[in-house]
Amino acid sequence: MKLRSLAIAVAMSGAVSGLMLVTSAGNTAQAQETFEWKMVTSWPKNFPGVGQGPERLAKLVDEMSGGRLTIEVFGAGQLVPGFEVFDAVAEGTAEMGHSASYYWKGKAPAAQFFAAVPFGMNAQEMNAWLHYGGGLELWNELYDPFGVDVLVAGASGVQMAGWFNKEINSVDDLNGLKMRMPGLGGEVMSRMGVAIVNMPGGEIFTSLQSGAIDATEWIGPYNDLAFGLHQAAEYYYYPGWHEPTVMFEALINEEAWASLPADLQAILRTAARDVNQNVLDEYTARNNDALETLVNEHDVELRRLPDDVLAQAKKHSADVVAELAESSDMAKKIYDSYQAFQNKVVDYHAISEQAYYNARNPEGDTTSE
Structure with missing residues (x-):
């Protein structure tokens, strides 16, 4: 009986080890799955500030994912016109877009609340509402009928008149x-x-x-x-x-988002949060020097x-x-x-x-x- 029990134990151990190897191989294969995305934007390619935001996002995602998710960035007019970014993402022409939500007022008028409200909240306040006051959830709810998800991906700060x-x-x-x-x-x-x-x-x-x-x-x-x-x-x-600020958006096709494993979704969310602050920091750092140049050198x-x-x-x-x-229950x-x-x-x-x-x-x- 002891020998028989030992044989059974050895056989079971082998089966478990084999199952672990198969599972591990499956997980490794899933972990190594790669995705190649396109991002269309409403800005000239590599334009300072807002145009650099999507470039930084793509670079961060590539680095953090070890190349498992790569994003090719297109400026306005390179793949689609700047005002057709939302449609391109909704229809799957591109998996992502970078723009400002007030451009879509013809499709979803309430989207304007998430870009800029005259005499409304500034960048610091908007970020607080979006991330801790339920604003981002409402933004995604507004875009749900279009098959588009959204992350916050930049802020201009207070603009000029x-x-x-x-x-x-x-x-x-x-x-x-x-x-x-x-x-x-x-x-x-x-x-x-x-x-x-x-x-x-x-x-x-x-x-x-x-x-x-x-x-x-x-x-x-x-x-x-x-x-x-x-x-x-x-x-x-x-x-x-x-425009006490304009909040810039990273639009994501809903099906493309769902196709990503959880770790790549987390990487994309983290990269967007980095870009959101980085764009605002750059504007804060650069605007004063540029204004001095405009006034002192260009009169x-x-x-x-x-x-x-x-x-x-x-x-x-x-x-x-x-x-x-x-204008609508959702807007209210x-x-x-x-x-x-x-x-x-x-x-x-x-x-x-x-x-x-x-x-x-x-x-x-x-x-x-």
């Missing part, structure tokens, strides 16, 4: 101007007498230079200098009331928007945002979450961020020690 070919001394000076401005800010400006024109970034300079438009906003000094907008317009206005006229323009913009912004919130759901979070963070920032700025820079003093 824009470039103008004439002085703006009052609201009346806006009447009849043709201006490139997307999203909710564009709707606000249209109610102030501006004819709004939408176009991808790559078309802005020639349109402004030729007189097809009289004014434009883009992002801020770093990108505006790169586009050479100072060669096409004389006056540079602030503050960027219309750009830096102007603050008149108080009556800002007051009118704020009034119309409240109406535009309220109307969007009432997103707006309620956004507004509740903004109310809380504004209360805290009044005694933290804003109080510190006021103490650091007394009224009328815009210099630092």
Whole structure:
């Protein structure tokens, strides 16, 4: 009996070892499965800041995955036009996209809440809402019917009000101007007498230079200098009331996302979080130097928007945002979450961020020690 029991034990041990080898081989084969993706963007290839974000994301994913997931990045117009990024991802033409959600207002008007809300939350506040206030879950819920998932992948910070070919001394000076401005800010400006024109970034300079438009906003000094907008317009206005930040999005085809093993999904999420902060850091670091170059080397006229323009913009912004919130149940759901979070963070920032700025820079003093 002992010999028989020993033989059975040895046989069972061999079977278990064999099963472990087969399982291990299967896991190894799965771990080594590779994926080659395409990412289309709404930006010129390798454009500073926002255009570098998707390049960094692709590089990080390649490095962290050991080459198991590679992403080829296409600039606007290389594979699809900049304004067709969402459709390309939804239809599977590309597995990923990098863009800004207000470009899809014709498909999902409430998407504008996730890009920029005039007089709304800044980058720090938006990141908090998206990652800790339920905003990102709502963003994904909005895109679910299109078969698209989304990760946050960059922020511009507070932008500039824009470039103008004439002085703006009052609201009346806006009447009849043709201006490139997307999203909710564009709707606000249209109610102030501006004819709004939408176009991808790559078309802005020639349109402004030729007189097809009289004014434009883009992002801020770093990108505006790169586009050479100072060669096409004389006056540079602030503050960027219309875009206290733009949050950039990494769009992912739902089926492509589901095809990834869990570790590659985690790598992609981690890379997006890195890029999200990195893009904002780069803008914060580069904008001031670029602004000094524009003013000191290119004699750009830096102007603050008149108080009556800002007051009118704020009034119309409240109406535009309220109307969007009432346009659908989903829009109302997103707006309620956004507004509740903004109310809380504004209360805290009044005694933290804003109080510190006021103490650091007394009224009328815009210099630092």
